[in-house]
Each structure stands twice: as C-alpha cells, then as structure tokens.
Amino acid sequence: MRIALEAAQAAADAGETPVGAVVFDIVTGEVIAQAANRPIASHDPTAHAEILALRAAAQKLGNYRLTGLGLAVTLEPCAMCAGAVSHARIGRLVFGATDPKGGAVVSGPKFFDQPTCHWRPEVVAGVLAEEASVLLKSFFRARRGTRI
Numbered sequence: 001m002r003i004a005l006e007a008a009q010a011a012a013d014a015g016e017t018p019v020g021a022v023v024f025d026i027v028t029g030e031v032i033a034q035a036a037n038r039p040i041a042s043h044d045p046t047a048h049a050e051i052l053a054l055r056a057a058a059q060k061l062g063n064y065r066l067t068g069l070g071l072a073v074t075l076e077p078c079a080m081c082a083g084a085v086s087h088a089r090i091g092r093l094v095f096g097a098t099d100p101k102g103g104a105v106v107s108g109p110k111f112f113d114q115p116t117c118h119w120r121p122e123v124v125a126g127v128l129a130e131e132a133s134v135l136l137k138s139f140f141r142a143r144r145g146t147r148i
Contacts, residue, residue: 001072001096001128003034007049008074008132011036012139019136021049021073023057023066026091032069033057049073050081054088065089074132076103076125082111086119093121096132 007020016037023032035052039045050073058064070092071085076099085093095105104111105123112120 001074001094003031004049004072004074004096005128005131005135007034007036008135011038011049012135014038014041016040017136018139019049019073019075021053021071023053023090024070024072026068026070033060046080048078048081050077051084054084054090058088067091070094071121072127074128075099075136076105076107078102079104079109079111085121086112086117089119090121092124094124094127096127096129097136098125098129 004020004022008018011020012018016039019037020034022034024030025032033053033056035049035056037049038052039047050071053071054066057066057069066088068091071090072094074096076095076097077085082104093105098107100107106125111117112123
C-alpha cells in the first residue's frame with residue numbers, strides 16, 4: 001500500500017485525483033505493476049489507477065487472467081474498477097479509504113455481493129486508510145479552496 005500511496009501522490013502532483021494502485025503477487029509480495037490515476041492527462045475516462053495497473057500487469061504477464069495476484073489501491077474502487085477486478089480474476093483486493101459517494105465494494109452497489117458477479121476476490125478494507133484519506137482531502141481542499 002505504501003507504493004500505491006506514492007503513486008497517488010504522483011497523481012496529485014500531476015493534477016489528477018490522488019489514487020494509486022499496485023498489482024502484486026499474493027504469495028511473494030512481488031510488485032508486478034503500478035499506476036496512478038491519469039484520466040485528465042490521457043483524455044480517457046477509464047484511466048483510473050486500477051484499470052491502468054491491471055492493464056500493465058496483463059501486458060507484462062501476457063494474460064488477462066491475473067489469478068494469484070492482488071490489487072492494492074488507495075481508494076475503494078468504483079463499479080467500473082470493481083468489474084475489471086472481477087474480470088481479471090484478482091485474488092485479493094486491498095484498499096485504503098472508503099468512498100461512500102463513488103465506491104462500489106463496501107459502499108454503494110457492493111459489486112462483489114451481486115448475484116451477477118462471476119468472480120469475488122478476498123477483500124481487505126481500511127489499510128492505511130487515514131493516510132489515503134488525508135491525501136485525498138488535502139488535494140480537494142487545495143483544488144476547491146474550501147474546507148473538507
């Protein structure tokens with residue numbers, strides 16, 4: 001999660017919403033891929049950190065099925081990203097801050113609890129949540145010039 005937080009900080013430094021993601025081997029902890037949010041810079045609404053990290057891992061491994069791998073992300077994934085996690089067959093999803101407004105794992109639609117979800121990862125929520133939350137709140141406070 002520390003690597004994901006560094007990626008999130010890089011996203012913030014680039015003017016993107018500070019979310020970072022890391023694909024890792026569940027057994028060895030080896031980092032396979034990492035990414036930061038880039039929808040603004042890439043002009044791509046799907047360029048969330050999770051999607052970019054999953055794409056990079058799939059390219060590196062030559063397989064879109066990422067079984068045996070985990071995904072650590074600083075913010076609870078949205079429905080799009082939760083769907084991608086399911087399609088990739090990620091074994092463990094670890095996230096930091098919850099997202100009551102846009103999250104889809106423990107908030108909102110609870111994607112993995114839906115009967116139409118074909119693959120459900122182990123979910124570990126709240127890892128370094130305070131650090132992730134502070135980074136997000138600081139970013140938006142500076143952008144909006146308001147108190148959050």
